[in-house]
Amino acid sequence: MTTMHTLTTPHETGTEMPAQLLTPAGERVSDDRLDAWADGLDAAALRPVYRDMALTRRADAEGVALQRQGHLGLWAPAQGQEAIQVASARACSLGDFLFPSYRELGILIVRGANAADLVLGWRGEVHATFDPHALRVASPQIIIGAQTLHAVGYAMGIQRDGGDEVSVAYFGDGATSQGDVNEAMVFASSFSAPVVFVCSNNQWAISEPVTVQSRFPIAGRAPGFGIPSLRVDGNDALACTAAMRWALARARSGEGPAFIEAVTYRMGPHTTSDDPSRYRDAAEVEAWRARDPLTRLEAYLRRAGQFDDAFAAEVAADGDRLAAAMRAAAITAQSRPPIEVFDDVYAGQHSGIDRQRERFAAYLHGFADDNAAAGEGVAR
Incomplete structure (x- = not known):
């Protein structure tokens, strides 16, 4: 059974009824297509x-x-x-x-x-x-x-x-x-x-x-x-x-x-x-x-x-x-270290991912320095 859809009317809500077997009230109805x-x-x-x-x-x-x-x-x-x-x-x-x-x-x-x-x-x-x-x-x-x-x-x-x-x-x-x-x-x-x-x-x-x-x-x-x-x-x-x-x-x-x-x-x-x-x-x-x-x-x-x-x-x-x-x-759930976003992207090693990981690691390291400096300030 193959049913082709025929276009007969513009798409307006309610003007063309989709195929249905249950009414909104839950009553069983018949449809030749289904x-x-x-x-x-x-x-x-x-x-x-x-x-x-x-x-x-x-x-x-x-x-x-x-x-x-x-x-x-x-x-x-x-x-x-x-x-x-x-x-x-x-x-x-x-x-x-x-x-x-x-x-x-x-x-x-x-x-x-x-x-x-x-x-x-x-x-x-x-x-x-x-x-x-x-x-x-x-x-x-x-x-x-x-x-x-x-x-x-x-x-x-x-x-x-x-x-x-x-x-x-x-x-x-x-x-x-x-x-x-x-x-x-x-x-x-x-x-x-x-x-x-x-x-x-x-x-x-x-x-x-x-x-x-x-x-x-x-x-x-x-x-x-x-x-x-x-x-x-x-x-x-x-x-x-x-x-x-x-x-x-x-x-x-x-x-x-x-x-x-x-x-x-x-x-x-x-x-x-x-x-x-x-x-x-x-x-x-x-x-x-x-x-x-x-x-x-x-x-x-x-x-x-x-x-x-x-x-x-x-x-x-x-x-x-x-x-x-x-x-x-x-x-x-425990938040993962941000660097792990590069894990499991590919099944094996990938040089492009390795380069991105290195750059992101350097970026994260900058925050580590800021955090350390903030900690020293509190200590003083």
């Missing part, structure tokens, strides 16, 4: 999806609190985007390799990252906090859109090795204007690479609305590269799972890349250094709050008898334990 790919996804199968979404939200709230309290340098909130992150990651096989941006907290939760992995990178002292090969997740990319090139390159490697894994690239709506993303799609299409592009359209690229970023739905760009696409409700965990199944099946069978635009919303700031009240209306935020992905899935599970107070308490307790472990990891 129904076949939702086969076997009953309510019981979605309980683990809900759990990981709830853990992601709890971890996200703890990350924001830790940053506000001075334990982390920065945090990129994920509230509101849990469905596409968790559902798409859970749809993947364990061997599939995921290439996230800095906001895909839910992917790390799904893949079993530990509490320290979630927070220590945001202290700005290490290049990565986990082994990418162990989790099958690349270190989150800060450079906007760069991970799409990495994902396509990895997918072409899978192709040449004769493997059946799939590479998945995650990025936001703003990244689609970057050259890297467009170049990645050129290579993916030209070589029929087994890669899935997942664009989380959260409506805002920092302070720029998506209506400025793209006059038409973002999913419409992919067919121009020869890549079929689906525009899906990114707050609908069932629809996100079905869409990802479609995309993965296409890539895994040798048909080439697929593109998913998940229409969702960033409920919080772009990062903890941002104030979204300066550029967006509170009424818009409240309208999207009514489409919350967790309350939607909870309503569906309750209707099906798969969500009760005991399950809610179990999930809440798991979330509290994760948050406590994150806090402990952040509070007890």
Whole structure:
């Protein structure tokens, strides 16, 4: 099944409905594009999806609190985007390799990252906090859109090795204007690479609305590269799972890349250094709050008898334990000597890094002299 996205209307919020299987009230609806790919996804199968979404939200709230309290340098909130992150990651096989941006907290939760992995990178002292090969997740990319090139390159490697894994690239709506993303799609299409592009359209690229970023739905760009696409409700965990199944099946069978635009919303700031009240209306935020992905899935599970107070308490307790472990990891973390920023940049020795290390060591030594002089002054 390959679904091509057809451009018929300008991109205005609400004028073109994304594919949906659960309404905001949690009612099951039908969609010709997704129904076949939702086969076997009953309510019981979605309980683990809900759990990981709830853990992601709890971890996200703890990350924001830790940053506000001075334990982390920065945090990129994920509230509101849990469905596409968790559902798409859970749809993947364990061997599939995921290439996230800095906001895909839910992917790390799904893949079993530990509490320290979630927070220590945001202290700005290490290049990565986990082994990418162990989790099958690349270190989150800060450079906007760069991970799409990495994902396509990895997918072409899978192709040449004769493997059946799939590479998945995650990025936001703003990244689609970057050259890297467009170049990645050129290579993916030209070589029929087994890669899935997942664009989380959260409506805002920092302070720029998506209506400025793209006059038409973002999913419409992919067919121009020869890549079929689906525009899906990114707050609908069932629809996100079905869409990802479609995309993965296409890539895994040798048909080439697929593109998913998940229409969702960033409920919080772009990062903890941002104030979204300066550029967006509170009424818009409240309208999207009514489409919350967790309350939607909870309503569906309750209707099906798969969500009760005991399950809610179990999930809440798991979330509290994760948050406590994150806090402990952040509070007890020891700052590394600044010179160690040059460690582990390359697998082996590199003359360029060696020269930079020497220059930085000399710079740090100057501060040591100042500190010593200050100490002598106090002694006198």
